[in-house]
Amino acid sequence: MNRRMKKLSLLLLVTLIFNSKIASAQTLVNAGFENWTNVILFNEPTGYVSSNYFSIILGSGGLPRANVSKSSGVKHGGNFAAKLESYAQNTGDSLGVPGLLITGSLNIASAAITPGFPYVGRPAELRGFYKYAQGLSTDSGTALVSLMKRNVLTGQQEAVAVGFGVFSNKTAFSEFTVPLFYASNEMPDTAIIVFSTTSSLSTDSAALTSAPVGSILFLDDLSFFGSVAAGLESIDALLQVSAYPNPSSDLVNITFVQKAAGAGHLTIRDLTGKLIYQQAINLSAGKNEIPVATQDWNSGLYLYQINTPEGIVNRSLSVIK
Numbered sequence: 315m316n317r318r319m320k321k322l323s324l325l326l327l328v329t330l331i332f333n334s335k336i337a338s339a340q341t342l343v344n345a346g347f348e349n350w351t352n353v354i355l356f357n358e359p360t361g362y363v364s365s366n367y368f369s370i371i372l373g374s375g376g377l378p379r380a381n382v383s384k385s386s387g388v389k390h391g392g393n394f395a396a397k398l399e400s401y402a403q404n405t406g407d408s409l410g411v412p413g414l415l416i417t418g419s420l421n422i423a424s425a426a427i428t429p430g431f432p433y434v435g436r437p438a439e440l441r442g443f444y445k446y447a448q449g450l451s452t453d454s455g456t457a458l459v460s461l462m463k464r465n466v467l468t469g470q471q472e473a474v475a476v477g478f479g480v481f482s483n484k485t486a487f488s489e490f491t492v493p494l495f496y497a498s499n500e501m502p503d504t505a506i507i508v509f510s511t512t513s514s515l516s517t518d519s520a521a522l523t524s525a526p527v528g529s530i531l532f533l534d535d536l537s538f539f540g541s542v543a544a545g546l547e548s549i550d551a552l553l554q555v556s557a558y559p560n561p562s563s564d565l566v567n568i569t570f571v572q573k574a575a576g577a578g579h580l581t582i583r584d585l586t587g588k589l590i591y592q593q594a595i596n597l598s599a600g601k602n603e604i605p606v607a608t609q610d611w612n613s614g615l616y617l618y619q620i621n622t623p624e625g626i627v628n629r630s631l632s633v634i635k
């Protein structure tokens with residue numbers, strides 16, 4: 315159990331996103347953190363999986379305890395807020411277990427997370443209120459939002475929209491927004507939200523013990539806001555965009571159809587918005603295929619944009635090593 319939990323990282327979250335199950339509802343789960351479940355050793359916010367399991371299992375030297383808790387004194391509205399804290403495994407440690415919240419459920423027997431909750435809609439952004447204080451070293455909290463839809467042909471989850479937000483130091487509750495970037499005209503069926511006390515999460519297997527100790531994030535009153543119309547149908551159909559193999563490990567081929575020759579541009583970014591790859595394209599009339607080497611990329615979800623005289627198309631691809 316210890317080894318299995320240690321290997322749960324952002325990489326596994328991304329992998330789980332593409333294999334999660336779907337149910338049938340469409341409201342933001344436990345948005346005000348008013349509902350909590352007693353799990354004997356700690357309280358768990360209903361509809362979320364927290365790092366409480368990790369901090370207790372990974373803790374040593376007599377220190378293991380929950381690092382996500384119900385806050386009644388510090389809150390924005392209602393009776394409670396969620397408090398997340400980066401926590402030391404041993405006395406004197408400067409790095410430890412980050413505070414994490416992931417929408418979804420956990421099978422304790424198998425240590426398997428089913429991420430996300432049923433959601434149907436195309437909101438413009440995630441909103442909420444937060445307080446944040448960095449710990450022993452410079453740090454920031456993070457939020458990751460993924461709206462997904464299961465592909466009935468492949469059985470995989472595909473990204474409809476993603477968003478990434480950063481929490482800086484705030485001594486009083488402040489509103490935050492996480493804009494959502496749409497990569498598809500599809501209607502999602504699942505929403506996955508991940509909150510963390512640290513920006514140091516990576517695909518490294520040691521990610522769960524590398525957060526600066528002492529960082530604290532309070533969260534309250536979450537909501538999806540606005541609406542984005544599904545307006546890419548004609549462009550997508552015209553360009554016939556696809557990526558294969560998807561997921562890929564060493565090489566992905568991006569293909570699309572162009573009516574006439576011309577100049578275009580391809581860009582690929584990770585979920586934080588960092589530019590990973592770009593290429594000017596000499597377009598040919600008919601089918602175009604662009605091979606992209608991914609052997610040096612980290613496992614995860616990436617967004618690619620094709621800009622041609624016939625339009626701009628945003629889609630997603632994944633890399634799994």
